[in-house]
Amino acid sequence: MTAIATAAALSLPISCSTSSKFANRKGVRGGFVVFAISASGEGGGLVDKKNPWSTLFNVEEPRSKAPQSKGKFLDVNEAFEVARYDIQYCDWRARQDLLTIMLLHEKVVDVLNPLARDYKSIGTLKKDLAELQEELAEAHKQMHISEARVGAALDKLAHMETLVNDRLLQDRTTTATEITTSSPPSTSKETIERKTQRKGLNVSGPVQPYHPRLKNFWYPVAFSRDLKEDTLIPIDCFEEPWVVFxxxxxxxxxxxxxxxHRACPLDLGSVNEGRVQCPYHGWEYSTDGTCEKMPSTKFVNVKIKSLPCFEQEGMIWIWPGNEPPAATIPSLEPPKGFQIHAEIVMELPVEHGLLLDNLLDLAHAPFTHTSTFAKGWSVPSLVKFLTPSSGLEGYWDPYPIDMEFRPPCMVLSTIGISKPGKLEGQSTKQCSTHLHQLHVCLPSSRNKTRLLYRMSLDFAPVLQYVPFMHILWRHFAEKVLNEDLRLVLGQQDRMINGENVWNMPVSYDKLGVRYRLWRTAVEEGSKTLPFSK
Known part of the structure; x- marks a missing residue:
């Protein structure tokens, strides 16, 4: 397509003329030559003055200054003038041709390229963007209002739950501390004492024997990987000695x-073909307690007591109660995506209820665990445990920790962390990495607990294969536990001497209070246990 045809197709204004200068030259016949186009149909000039190319193309046309010859022959000066004019005209002509090409190119791009059309609407886009920004600002404002309303609702719910707990505590006070409305207290001191007693739980010494009803549950007693074919694991449960194999x-x-035969501890013996062999005289017992071998004497039918025993999800469970065992065993597997990194067993010289009280309390961490996981923690102005009104689980505020008491003696917690030893976020869901813990507090005796601890992570799976890593995990677990143990042992000593370790519970003691109320209901034989799902 020629320049003229392209210009006509695109409706460009052009000026055409017969070039007398070149048409009269030898070998060139007359014809149309494009020598100028307008930048727009309205400008009246070659180039718009605002166009950045105006300096280059806004050159005066030299034909108006063409030299006039006075005679047939030109002198030297006239010849130089004609030559200079020809050069100026060629320069002007080249500029006009280049301008024509550029404007035609821009017109083609403008017509054929949709992005060019979109570019023309940049003003519209800016306007739309400004409107969207205003809407976004309004949405942010509404979101902050909603957050404030949710926060107020949660605070109100926590206050209502505190009132409910106080009412439950009041209902369980002894009649000795109750007074009639017709007989007001004689002194303000008596009023304070009665109010204190009415808000407290009666957990004082001396430590009483375990109630038989607490035995009617499945209890984890060992990890499966610790129980090999030739292994004997001795345990105490509710002040009775048992051996697992x-x-x-x-x-x-x-x-x-x-x-x-002679009351010798069987765990001092060995396992022989699936039977426990007594180290004293070689009597052998099967898993149901039947004595199957009596060397060196006449065999008689003898059977010792056995307990229902079951293996599930890497743990060994027993049923120490007299009632028929429950058909289902609670699941203690880590959440999906977690790998088990440590399984540790410890024997602790403390009553299991006091240990559970400690594990169900996180508000003590900034004061107690200052050399381990809570090192550097600030002390919050308010610590709350938020939980449904009919549950034994919830989450801590402001810590990203979910926690649950699972009857009869298990505590499960999931901690959101950013790197080992550091907490982040406002909830576990906002954290990218997590640590999951299981604490099983088996009641061995009135002053002894068998603790089973399992730790799982949803990150760094390679740590499972690092040599001696289990030693490091155990060292850290023992260090954390020792920080608690010195305090709990002090509580136990005071409790034995008659002090009430739950004299004045506050709002962040909610989960511990619920455990105590649940335990009291079990011991009293309540048909419906509190906080049950």
Missing amino acids: RGKDGKPGCIRNTCA
Whole structure:
């Protein structure tokens, strides 16, 4: 397509003329030559004055200054003038041709390229963007208002739950501390004492024997990987000695850790073909307590007590109660995506209820665990445990920690962390990495607890294969526990001497209070346990 045809197709204004200068030259016949186009149909000139190319193309046309010859022959000066004019005209002509090409190119791009059309609407886009920004600002404002309303509602809910807990505590006070409305207290001191007693739980010494009803639950007693085919694991449960081992079929069994012959501890013996062999005279017992071998004497039928024993999800469970075992066992597996990194067993010289009280309390961390996981923690102005009104689980505020008491003696917690030893975020869901903990507090005796601790992570799976890593985990767990143990042992000493360790619970004691109320209901034989799902 020629320049003229392209210009006509695109409706460009052009000026055409017969070039007399070149048409009269030898070998060139007359024809149309494009020598100028307008930058727009309205400008009246070659180039708009605002166009950045105006300096380059706004050159005066030299034809108006063409030299006039006075004779047939030109002198030297006239010849130079004609030559200078020809050069100026060629320069002007080249500029006009280049301008024509550029403007035609811009017109083609403007017509064919949709992005050019979009570019023309930049003003409209700016206007739309400004409107969207205003709407976004309004949405942010409404969101902040909603957050404030939610916060106020949560605070109100926490206050209502505190009132409910206080009412539950009041209902369980002894009649000795109750007074009639017709007999007002004689002194303000008596009023303060009665109010204090009415808000407290009666957990004072001396430590009473465990109630038989607490035995009617499945209790975890050992980790599966610790129970090999030739292993004997002695345990105490509710002040009775037991020994756990694997029978001929590989399934675990639990029998009384006392030989029927001379009361020798069976755990001092060995496992022989799936039977426990007493180290004293070689009597052998199967997983149901039946004595199957009596060397060096006439065999008689002897059987020692055994407990229902079951293996599930990497743990060994027993049922120490007299009632028929429950059909289901609670699941203690870590949440999906977590890998188990440590399983630790400890024997602690403290009553299991006091240890559970400690594990269900996080408000003590900035004061107690100053050399371990809570080192550098600030002390919040308010610590709350938010939980449904009918549950034994919830989450801590302001810490990103979810926690649950799972009857009869388990505490599960999930902690949101950014790197080992550091907390972040306002909830576990806002944290990218997590640590999951399981604490099982088996009641061995009135002043002894068998603690099973399992730690899982949803990150750094390679740590499972680092040599001696289990030693490091155990060292850290013992260090944290020792920070608690010195305090709990002090509580136990005071409790034995008659002090009430739950004299004045406050709002962040909610989960511990609920555990105590649940335990009291079990011991009293309540048909419906509180806070049950």
